[in-house]
Amino acid sequence: MAEAEKLWLGFDLGGTKMCAHVFDDAFKVLGFQKRKTKAQEGMEATLQRIFQTIREALDSAGASPEQLAGIGMGCPGPVDHNRGVLLSATNMGWTNVQLKKILEAEFKCPAAVLNDVDAGVFGEYCFGAGKNAHCLLGVFPGTGIGGGCVYRGDIFTGANRSVMEIGHLQMMADGPQCGCGRRGCLEALASRMAIAVAAAGAAQRGAAPWLLKNAGTDVAAIRSNILADSIKNGDRAVEDIIRQAARWIGVAVSNAVNLLGPDIVVLGGGLVEAMPTLFKNEVAEVAAARVMPPFVGTFKVAAAKLGDRATAQGAAAWARQQISGQSR
Ligand SMILES: [Zn+2]
Numbered sequence: 215m216a217e218a219e220k221l222w223l224g225f226d227l228g229g230t231k232m233c234a235h236v237f238d239d240a241f242k243v244l245g246f247q248k249r250k251t252k253a254q255e256g257m258e259a260t261l262q263r264i265f266q267t268i269r270e271a272l273d274s275a276g277a278s279p280e281q282l283a284g285i286g287m288g289c290p291g292p293v294d295h296n297r298g299v300l301l302s303a304t305n306m307g308w309t310n311v312q313l314k315k316i317l318e319a320e321f322k323c324p325a326a327v328l329n330d331v332d333a334g335v336f337g338e339y340c341f342g343a344g345k346n347a348h349c350l351l352g353v354f355p356g357t358g359i360g361g362g363c364v365y366r367g368d369i370f371t372g373a374n375r376s377v378m379e380i381g382h383l384q385m386m387a388d389g390p391q392c393g394c395g396r397r398g399c400l401e402a403l404a405s406r407m408a409i410a411v412a413a414a415g416a417a418q419r420g421a422a423p424w425l426l427k428n429a430g431t432d433v434a435a436i437r438s439n440i441l442a443d444s445i446k447n448g449d450r451a452v453e454d455i456i457r458q459a460a461r462w463i464g465v466a467v468s469n470a471v472n473l474l475g476p477d478i479v480v481l482g483g484g485l486v487e488a489m490p491t492l493f494k495n496e497v498a499e500v501a502a503a504r505v506m507p508p509f510v511g512t513f514k515v516a517a518a519k520l521g522d523r524a525t526a527q528g529a530a531a532w533a534r535q536q537i538s539g540q541s542r
Pocket residue numbers: 381382392393394395396399401
């Protein structure tokens with residue numbers, strides 16, 4: 215590889231696993247590495263695992279740290295993107311971590327730090343399902359429900375923090391308890407966690423025989439692919455639960471459309487990857503029926519295209535935009 219070639223590193227820091235992708239300046243993947251986060255071993259140990267993962271990704275690309283033009287890191291929590299600080303990551307026990315400074319000191323290159331869903335949505339804007347959108351709204355149902363918005367080529371943020379917490383839109387007065395401490399949030403009604411709890415209940419009642427036989431009633435074992443298989447194998451109760459969850463997401467999307475007027479709504483994350491048609495159709499139908507009438511027909515609902523790579527690739531692309539002022 216030519217010494218002069220600019221390389222970008224995209225990092226996806228998750229509560230359970232982390233991964234690093236090395237990209238050339240045309241955003242072709244040159245190298246990759248992943249490992250478990252193991253946040254329970256403490257922050258210093260996790261930082262060392264991050265450094266090691268980045269070095270090994272560079273090794274797998276046959277590249278050295280000196281070739282890095284920049285690092286972009288997507289993080290599992292609200293971020294102050296101006297200072298590059300991860301404000302909090304509850305599932306890792308981290309608060310106010312100066313990741314930009316830490317990465318720049320270790321790798322001697324500029325770094326940009328942003329929220330992981332923002333990064334994923336920016337990835338879909340640059341390379342995936344939302345290319346060239348004027349306003350792209352991304353909704354990623356998973357363990358929680360993340361949201362992000364790219365408006366006129368940049369990530370929509372507050373003055374000094376990530377926003378677009380669509381998972382915490384208030385859907386139901388005195389509804390179920392949400393992980394954020396409030397009640398009745400979208401996430402408490404329609405995340406994979408909420409779906410898995412309801413599906414486990416159906417299995418226990420004898421209403422979902424395939425699920426009971428193949429996954430039991432352990433909520434942690436009821437992953438997105440198991441849910442999709444349960445529907446394919448005739449568990450009607452599970453299908454009803456998931457369609458209802460998708461319809462709640464449709465209601466939330468209709469509210470977001472009234473506020474933001476996106477031209478495209480991209481749905482992503484594990485649940486949507488496992489059941490893209492179900493989610494796309496339910497969300498599109500409910501959103502069309504609920505938006506203020508002038509908005510009907512003004513937006514498209516599409517499934518994300520980048521899969522697992524969205525956050526790392528979007529983080530690297532955003533780093534390039536911040537560092538070199540080059541958008542694509
Ligand atoms: Zn909430």
